[in-house]
Amino acid sequence: MQVYEAPLRDMRFVHEELHADDGFGGIAALEEFTPDLVSAVLEEAAKVCRDVLLPLNRVGDEVGCVLENGVVRTPPGFIEAYRQFTEGGWASLAEPVEWGGQGLPESVAKLVEEMICATNVAFSLCPGLTHGGAKAMVTYATDELKQAYLPKMISGEWAGTMCLTEAHCGTDLGMLRSKAVPQGDGSFKISGSKIFITFGEHDMTPNIIHLVLARLPDAPEGVKGISLFLVPKLLPDAAGNPGPSNGVHCRALEHKMGIHGSPTCQLEFDESVGWLVGEANRGLEAMFAMMNTERVSVGMQGLGVGEAAYQSAVWYAKDRIQGRALSGAQQPAKAADPIIVHPDVRRMLMTMRAYNEGCRALAAWVARALDAEHHATEAEVKQRAGDFVALMTPVVKALFTDLGHETAQLAMQVYGGHGYIRESGVEQFARDARIAMIYEGTNGVQALDLVGRKLPAHNGRSLRSLFHPVAAFIEENGGEGPLQPMVQGLEKAFGALQLATATVAERGLKDPEEAGAASTDYLRLMGLVAMGYCFAKAARISVAQLAAGSEEASFYDAKLKTARFFFDRVLPQATACFLAIKAGKASMMALEEAQF
Structure with missing residues (x-):
């Protein structure tokens, strides 16, 4: 259910x-x-x-x-x-x-x-x-394009897409073949095929505005020769209403594992009229303004599905009776106890809960930085916020979707055999969550982005936006008291992150494959430390509220208990990540291609 x-x-x-x-x-x-x-x-x-x-x-x-x-x-x-x-x-x-x-x-x-x-x-x-x-x-976009299209897109009257992928190129956009031919009046004729276009065609809005990557005739090869174009499905008339077809055709729908309610389209652009967005041959710069927004949003998809899966699993664990508690019957009047009494079911539920609360806490921190990046007036705050958003975007996208999928799998496990059949509804969570680890840049690509671009950017300046507050918290809260075990756990994981950072930086300079081999474990390690910092702060607030006799004692008590579970059962993954990073690339790259 x-x-x-x-x-x-x-x-x-x-x-x-x-x-x-x-x-x-x-x-x-x-x-x-x-x-x-x-x-x-x-x-x-x-x-x-x-x-x-x-x-x-x-x-x-x-x-x-x-x-x-x-x-x-x-x-x-x-x-x-x-x-x-x-x-x-x-x-x-x-x-x-x-x-x-x-x-x-x-x-x-x-x-x-x-x-x-x-x-x-x-x-x-x-x-x-x-x-x-x-x-x-x-x-x-130009003011003219903004005035013509933005109000309708922002209201939701018209929908939008982004059209990057082609059958022969996904991550490697430098290989794309779609063409844009200038018409002499400021417009272009766009021709080419795109695949995996989410909501590329549908009946929920009267018009769809496609943002399409294509090449100008004189464009240099590779990613430096890509431009971005606005291409409406229907050309607006003089009054701004949808007019004639613009040569954008949906040739097929993909048959997918999940998210069936979302059409994933193969689109053909047949000399469709479009207009340049941003500068010629700098389309990736403009497109990444969209993709970085989408990557944080994809992370929220992982969290959202994870929360729904967790709540469904809790409902079932309280309702389903099966076996007796190991400590003795908890509901002797019934034929069996609800499965929520069993330690392994509790393990799964608490893991799901910790993942969701940790992701939500980290997402809120990143979102506040987004607000500061856009609206703060102090230069130092804007820079620090921008650094933090840049650093954490790949972490949010990859970690949240990894954990969201894991949570959906755990929900199925809580349901047992009933979780594997469609009637329960929870197997849909597992199928829907799976795509989020792939689109908007696979999670492996996010990890490469983190170690290859974000860490060395500005001589490592972005790391300060995370490392400084974590280090300050550990120093301020390292004494005696109920927080001490959690602070010690955070300090150990943070130390592993610092050592891993130095290892990746040193080895990566000599051999890029070393950085690539470490990247996925490094992203997970950074995400765990960031979540641990959020949980430690949450625990500090909860201890203070409970000591003050808060009227919401139950909420703060549950928060404190969830934080303790995170430090006991989840954060130790940081040690495994560090050991894997330290092992290097040798065993990973040892087999000859023919031996696979």
Whole structure:
């Protein structure tokens, strides 16, 4: 059974309490978004997600999308749900006010995004991609293009996509073949084929705005010869309404493992009219404004699905009776005890809970940095925030999706045999979560980005944005008291991260394959330390609240117990990551190709 209630109390905790001392708050431009206002937004979002999106999650999975005469039909109920979603203003939540958005902080929008992904991750991809496209346009498009397209995209009236991948090239975009021929009037004719285009064709909006990577006739080879173009499905008429077809055709839909409610399209551009976004031959720069936004959002997909899987598993563990507790019958009046009494079931539930709470806490920290990067007036704060966002983006994308998939697998295990059949609904979580580890750059690519680009950038300056607050916390809280075991655990893991950083940097300079061999373990290690820091802070707050006799003692007590589980059972993974990094590439690269 798919069960979900938004974890509003924990969301308020990470938004209002946990990161108050991170140096990213007190932004004048965001003062109007008070805790009461934020709480009201979150509560209303929770209702929409629970009442409108969640009931369609199974429908979207079981019915899927259909291609009929070049038109994609979305699952029953999706069109009406999208209408309610946009009319409620949820598509424009964090968009710029000057283009019709509501201008809410990213720290609020990401919490809403988690709810949307938890209740219907397939549906979430349509407004999510449109948001990413609008982000790229705000930064790089001409005023003329912004005026013509941004208001409708931001309101959700028109949807957006990004068209990168071609059949012969995915990560290696330098190989793409799509062409853009200038027409002499400022427009271009775009020709080529793209695959894996999420919501590339659908019936939820009257027009779709594609952001397409293509090459100009005189473009240099490789990634330095890629430009970005805006290509509408239908050309707007003089009044700005959708007009004639623009030669964009959906040739096929992919048959996928999961997210069936989201159409994944093969698109053909047949001399479609487009306009340049940003500078010629610098399309990747503009596209990455969209992709970096999407990578954080994909991380939220992992968290959202993980939270829904956890809640469904808790419901089942309390309801399903099977066997007796090892310590003796807990409910002797029944034929058996609920399976939540069993230690191994508790292990799975606590692991899921710790993963979700840790990811939510870290996401809130990154989102606050996003707000500071965009709105802070102090140069030092903006730089530190930008460094932190750059450093943590690959961690959020890869770690959250790894853990989200693991959580979905654990939920199936809690259900036992019932988890493996479709009727339970939890196997959908495992299938839906799996793609997030692949798209927007596979998690292996995220790890390479972290060690190959983010660590050496600005002579390692970005590392300070994480290392300095962790080191300061350890120094300030290393004395006696209930926090001591957790602080010691954090100190040990942080030490492993520091040593691993030096190892990767030293070996990588001599042999790039050494850095590549260490990259995935290094990303996991950094993510665990960042989550451990968040849990240690949460534990400190909880201890203080309990000592003060808080009226919400149950919440803080549960938070403290979850933190202890994280330090006892999850953070020790850091040692294994460090040992794997220290082992180097030798055994990994030893086999000759023919021996595989």
